Amino acid sequence: MKSTLLPIAAAVTLAAGAAGAATLDDVKANGQLKCGVSQGLPGFSTPDDNGNWTGLDVDYCKALAAAVLGDADAVEYVSLSAKDRFTALSSGEIDVLSRNTTWTITRDTDLGISFTGVSYYDGQGMMVPRDLGVTSALELDGATICTNTGTTTELNITDYFKQHDMEFELVALENSDEVVAAYGAGRCDVFTTDRSGVAAERLKLADSDAHMVLPETISKEPLGPSVRADDEQWEKISRWVLNALVEAEELGITSENTEEMMSSENPSVQRLLGAGENDYGSPMGLDASWAKNAIEAVGNYGEIYERNVGPDTPLGLDRGVNALWTDGGLMYAPPIR
Numbered sequence: 001m002k003s004t005l006l007p008i009a010a011a012v013t014l015a016a017g018a019a020g021a022a023t024l025d026d027v028k029a030n031g032q033l034k035c036g037v038s039q040g041l042p043g044f045s046t047p048d049d050n051g052n053w054t055g056l057d058v059d060y061c062k063a064l065a066a067a068v069l070g071d072a073d074a075v076e077y078v079s080l081s082a083k084d085r086f087t088a089l090s091s092g093e094i095d096v097l098s099r100n101t102t103w104t105i106t107r108d109t110d111l112g113i114s115f116t117g118v119s120y121y122d123g124q125g126m127m128v129p130r131d132l133g134v135t136s137a138l139e140l141d142g143a144t145i146c147t148n149t150g151t152t153t154e155l156n157i158t159d160y161f162k163q164h165d166m167e168f169e170l171v172a173l174e175n176s177d178e179v180v181a182a183y184g185a186g187r188c189d190v191f192t193t194d195r196s197g198v199a200a201e202r203l204k205l206a207d208s209d210a211h212m213v214l215p216e217t218i219s220k221e222p223l224g225p226s227v228r229a230d231d232e233q234w235e236k237i238s239r240w241v242l243n244a245l246v247e248a249e250e251l252g253i254t255s256e257n258t259e260e261m262m263s264s265e266n267p268s269v270q271r272l273l274g275a276g277e278n279d280y281g282s283p284m285g286l287d288a289s290w291a292k293n294a295i296e297a298v299g300n301y302g303e304i305y306e307r308n309v310g311p312d313t314p315l316g317l318d319r320g321v322n323a324l325w326t327d328g329g330l331m332y333a334p335p336i337r
Contacts, residue, residue: 022233034095035098044309122196160219203315
């Protein structure tokens with residue numbers, strides 16, 4: 001099947017010239033961060049009835065706004081489809097893309113954008129109705145499969161079925177809710193996206209218990225925020241805000257104890273919070289308290305995870321590989337020193 005990445009690459013290349021390099025200055029001048037998010041993915045970025053956005057990806061935007069503007073609420077959320085997200089970033093419509101987006105070589109080298117880290121390690125999964133009578137993806141020969149257009153899932157599912165010498169029919173739609181509705185209406189046998197997305201979209205079905213997630217994980221999907229590649233300063237700010245949230249969890253700094261931890265004798269804590277003579281914000285154009293502001297606003301990475309997608313949420317996702325490296329996971333932040 002034809003890749004959707006080339007048209008996207010061409011579109012964002014044409015749009016790249018419209019974006020300036022001084023994103024930090026623009027954000028400060030506007031008094032607001034423009035954050036690109038999903039069209040509504042529970043646990044990651046979804047609005048309530050009053051238009052208030054919550055989720056793991058949303059909390060990253062709040063942390064970034066707190067670090068840059070000192071106000072976690074100074075964010076304009078721009079809902080974007082998978083197809084439009086990269087064009088919106090390159091054209092300057094948004095300042096940062098925080099929308100369950102996989103870091104790949106094509107996206108990192110051809111689209112004029114830079115990924116600034118991994119906020120959630122994922123992999124592609126598949127959901128089927130229980131009455132379909134299958135327990136493995138290897139039993140899906142001839143299935144009709146629903147997913148979003150303009151995503152890595154299209155390519156991954158093609159590779160997987162080709163590898164296992166199976167046939168399938170793809171139904172690719174632009175709007176996430178349309179995809180779920182098509183699956184729920186029986187238009188396709190399988191719904192596929194990142195496993196976290198499968199868990200989130202399952203909650204939208206009329207009878208979620210009538211559907212099951214198959215055991216196979218068919219890809220690596222490191223999800224994370226991205227910014228335009230023409231602004232090194234903004235790229236570093238975006239990267240180190242994410243690193244600070246991970247580092248805070250490792251050091252035991254939470255949204256509730258930042259003031260107390262300012263007097264810690266641990267040099268790593270002092271550097272992260274900007275205590276004493278420590279100022280790692282100035283080289284990025286930020287205040288010394290940039291990380292402290294971010295952590296106070298949304299908490300450390302562990303707090304963000306547990307609040308939005310953890311075992312006690314409707315998604316019920318264990319930390320797994322998203323645990324800290326000290327707990328057997330992959331979450332690891334470079335040192336702030």
